[in-house]
Amino acid sequence: MASTQHPSNSSKAYPGHVGSRPRQQMLRWVDPRHKSAGYLGFIFNRVAGIGLVLYLYMHLIVLSTLTRGPEAWDGFVAFAKSPLILAMDIVLLAGLLGHGLNGLRVALVGSGIAVKQQRTLLNGVLVLAGVLLLIGGALILVL
Amino acid sequence: MSWTINVTIERHIVARPVTTDRYTVEIEPHRNILDVIEKIWAEQDRTLTFRHGCHHASCGSCAIVANGREVLPCIVHVEDTVKKDGGTLALGPLRNFPVIADLVVDMEPLFAVMEKAGMPIVGPADPLPGQPEDDYNAFENCIECGICMSACPVVATDSEYMGPAGLAAVYQSINHTADASERSRLLDMVDTPSGIWRCHVAYECSELCPSNVDPAGKIMTLRRMATFRRIRRLLGIKEKKEATHGIDTTPVKQ
Amino acid sequence: MQQQRERYPDDSMRWIGQSISGVLLIVLLAIHMIAQHYMVEGGLRDYEQVMVWLRSPWVLAMEIIFLGVVTYHALLGARSIAYDFGLPLAVQKNVNRILLAIGVVTFGYGLWLILTIYQQALQF
Ligand code: SF4
Secondary structure (H helix, E strand, O other): OEEEEOOOOOOOOOOOOOOOOOOOOOOHHHOOOOOOHHHHHHHHHHHHHHHHHHHHHHHHHHHHHHHHHHHHHHHHHHHHOOHHHHHHHHHHHHHHHHHHHHHHHHHHHHOOOOOOOHHHHHHHHHHHHHHHHHHHHHHHHHO | OOEEEEEEEEEOOOOOOOEEEEEEEEEOOOOEHHHHHHHHHHHOOOOOOOOOOOOOOOOOOOOEEEOOEEEOOOOOEHHHHHOOOOOEEEEEOOOOOOEEEOOEEOOHHHHHHHHHOOOHHHOEOOOOOOOOOOOOOOEOOOOOOOHHHHHOHHHHHOOOOOOHHHHHHHHHHHHOOOOHHHHHHHHHHHOOOOOHHHOOOOOHHHHHOOOOOOHHHHHHHHHHHHHHHHHHHHOOOOOOOOOOOOOOOOOOOO | OHHHOOOOOOHHHHHHHHHHHHHHHHHHHHHHHHHHHHOOOOOOOOHHHHHHHHOOHHHHHHHHHHHHHHHHHHHHHHHHHHHOOOOOHHHHHHHHHHHHHHHHHHHHHHHHHHHHHHHHHHHO
């Protein structure tokens, strides 16, 4: 038998407390290891959701260049066609599709409407999001 | 043919830092994880603390985390978790519960909610999946093992959340009474931010529940009941004296 | 357990709201994506094309609805994440107030933006 001390936990031993729960770990929900599909969907939706909120504000700020006349806007349009931005657009599209379609599933299941079909719905969401992402992504690159 | 596996166990001992202990165990791959634990206790380390009872998934007292997933070690085979001869088996106590010692946690957070739900522990259960209703009518499915609480992402961050098993218990209680005011009281209890609305539909509880309780499904059904009630109130429709929320309320024969 | 926390009998309404706004967003976003990005060569309208497009009052109305729904959905989602951390009652109330303030500011700014651009489009 060999023994190693936990690097992370070494300072806080559990003093055998009764009736209280261990201190909650705020970022526990984001750990995808050993999780099943539904849980991964939950992580995805939340991470994508946070990303989309940030994007929303970025988008609103960027759109203000429209108020500064044609030069400002057309300058931005030219910038937005750089390969890096196009790649990020594809990530954005993936986030939108995933969050939207999975959100639809969560809305249906979570309102008690399609409780029994949650597995089927999850697979459907994956397939549909994949197909739409392929089409949409290709269009971003072609246009 | 025996396998030689490397077992690591999180050791939680009062007033000592948490450590990970390593053991090498020889065992047939078709044996259960609980056999591994008992073998270590019998042959290598008498200080190891763990809890078990029935050895056949009835008592729910042995639940632990094995290789990252919540399991009942009494019914999970070594070969299904360790996968290969020479592989690793990492064991730890359930998450989201206070640890008493090593693999033993304090189940108080679960029982507290169960009590509020009216402890529907020995009520008649749902029929087993795939079985006609009268063929098998097991006792209450939930064995209070706490696996769902340990696996739930919301319980992990919010200790106020009632948790999957507790909400499923409330569902059972609602389902087994025809008294409209009692049903309404029970629904009030879970129609709260710490109740059904805190759930994020990750379905990990239903995925890992060893007893086919499908807590997530129960939470979703409770939500439908709460939503419909809300809409009815919005439209000014009076509650029927025996509101059934679309659920069969015929009292179950004892 | 939950007595210590603020009781919101309206959480079911929030859920319904989040679901409905989500569905609306799928529809609005699909229109937005196709109209703004997939119908025009190059994937982005240049200034002139934006102005022509925005002149329609229908488009104006749609953009305002879009703005409102997306702000509502986003901030309700943020609230849900914040509440998952088991916040004490006083903090919960503050979260609500802060998010409401952010929502009002966002909508106000967005509305100003849309109307300014609309005016530009009319004069264009
Ligand atoms: S619902 Fe399932 S996982 Fe949760 S305590 Fe009951 S038997 Fe265990």
